[in-house]
Amino acid sequence: MDTKAYAKPGEYKLGALMVMAAAREVRDGEVVFAGTGLPMVAIMAAQHTHAPNAILIYEAGTIDGRSISLPGSVADPRAVYQASVASGVADVMETMQRGWVDLGYLGGAEIDKYGNVNATCLGNACLPKKRFPGSGGNVDINSLARRVVFIMVQEKRRFREEVDYITSPGWRLKSWKNGSMEWVTRQERYQKMFRGGPASVITDMAVFRFDEKTGLMYLDTVHPGRTAKDVQDNVGFDLDMSRVRGETPPPTYEELDLLYKKIDTEGIFLP
Numbered sequence: 001m002d003t004k005a006y007a008k009p010g011e012y013k014l015g016a017l018m019v020m021a022a023a024r025e026v027r028d029g030e031v032v033f034a035g036t037g038l039p040m041v042a043i044m045a046a047q048h049t050h051a052p053n054a055i056l057i058y059e060a061g062t063i064d065g066r067s068i069s070l071p072g073s074v075a076d077p078r079a080v081y082q083a084s085v086a087s088g089v090a091d092v093m094e095t096m097q098r099g100w101v102d103l104g105y106l107g108g109a110e111i112d113k114y115g116n117v118n119a120t121c122l123g124n125a126c127l128p129k130k131r132f133p134g135s136g137g138n139v140d141i142n143s144l145a146r147r148v149v150f151i152m153v154q155e156k157r158r159f160r161e162e163v164d165y166i167t168s169p170g171w172r173l174k175s176w177k178n179g180s181m182e183w184v185t186r187q188e189r190y191q192k193m194f195r196g197g198p199a200s201v202i203t204d205m206a207v208f209r210f211d212e213k214t215g216l217m218y219l220d221t222v223h224p225g226r227t228a229k230d231v232q233d234n235v236g237f238d239l240d241m242s243r244v245r246g247e248t249p250p251p252t253y254e255e256l257d258l259l260y261k262k263i264d265t266e267g268i269f270l271p
Contacts, residue, residue: 004252009224012251014204015270016259017223018151019045020251021202022105025149026051030102033057033092033141036073037269038151039105044070044263045255057095059137061088070264093137096144099195104145106138107152110163113237114183114215115170115198117142117150118163125165135167142168143190147199154203159235171197171215185215206231207248216240221248 015038022042026032028051034043036059043056044067055064058074065083072078080086095101108117109132119138121128142148152158166173175184187194200220201208207221218240222228224247232239251259264270 005254006250006252007256009250012256013270014223016251016256017248018202018204019259019270020255021207021248022149022151023049024249025147025200026054026103029053029055031055031057031095031100033059033096033101033104033145034074035059035105035107035137037107040070040074041259041264041269042105045258048258048262049255057092057101059089059092061092062086063092063095070266070268072268089137093140096140099144101141101145102147103199104141104148106141106148106150106168108138108150108167110158110160111150111152111201112160112163112170113217113239114172115150115201115210115217116163116166116173117168117170118165119167120165122164139168142198143193144195146196148197149199150201152201152203154205154231154234156234156236159237161237169197171210205234211240218242219244221245223248224250 019038019041022038023045026043026046032043032054034040034056043054047054057063058079060074062079062083063085065079065081067078067081069078108119110118119132120134121131123129169186171186172183173189174181186197198210205223205226206219208217209220210217219228219231220243222231222244228241228244259270
């Protein structure tokens with residue numbers, strides 16, 4: 001029986017719910033790669049609760065830091081506190097290439113039903129309507145970590161049947177053979193370098209996961225105050241709603257105290 005004291009609607013903000021949903025993706029003892037933003041809050045929350053032995057890697061080059069307070073970015077000197085390694089981007093990316101990273105947090109401008117993510121441009125890549133910052137480490141983390149969690153804003157224009165540009169591959173992607181296009185599995189494309197792929201997508205409306213056989217996205221939980229119809233109305237493809245487990249668990253009072261009084265005391269990412 002679950003005896004946790006969950007906060008009631010109106011007693012927490014959406015950002016806190018999203019952070020704790022992301023924190024629950026971490027398993028104790030895992031190596032987790034995080035970039036600036038909510039992922040930093042999520043991994044610290046996991047370390048303070050159910051995953052005290054999780055090892056954190058920040059993209060700027062620190063490994064296994066134990067910050068007293070939340071760094072303002074992955075390059076904040078506070079990220080180095082008690083770190084096992086304080087180096088640079090090349091070293092942490094090499095760590096990923098060696099296959100040592102279990103979980104990575106990412107974002108993106110668009111995502112499709114197979115988890116292909118666009119962080120590059122809208123429209124034709126040669127003459128785009130709008131250009132985004134690009135991959136950065138997005139494709140590296142997505143390709144080399146065993147699992148990836150995407151944190152994104154929920155909008156119909158962002159959740160598409162097909163993205164305009166595949167920055168980071170999902171569970172199925174296009175392949176051209178003898179002049180014709182077909183969808184192939186990620187494992188077929190990556191072959192011996194295959195380690196895993198997108199595990200979940202956490203938005204401001206719901207949590208999504210992917211079917212192990214088909215690679216298709218499905219709705220897992222809906223945030224309190226939302227309905228499955230609200231979610232489908234903000235997705236640009238037919239979404240599998242057959243596995244909805246119910247509402248996303250809200251943060252507990254203990255977790256809210258942790259987030260605001262111990263981790264993000266300055267309101268950097270959780271104002």
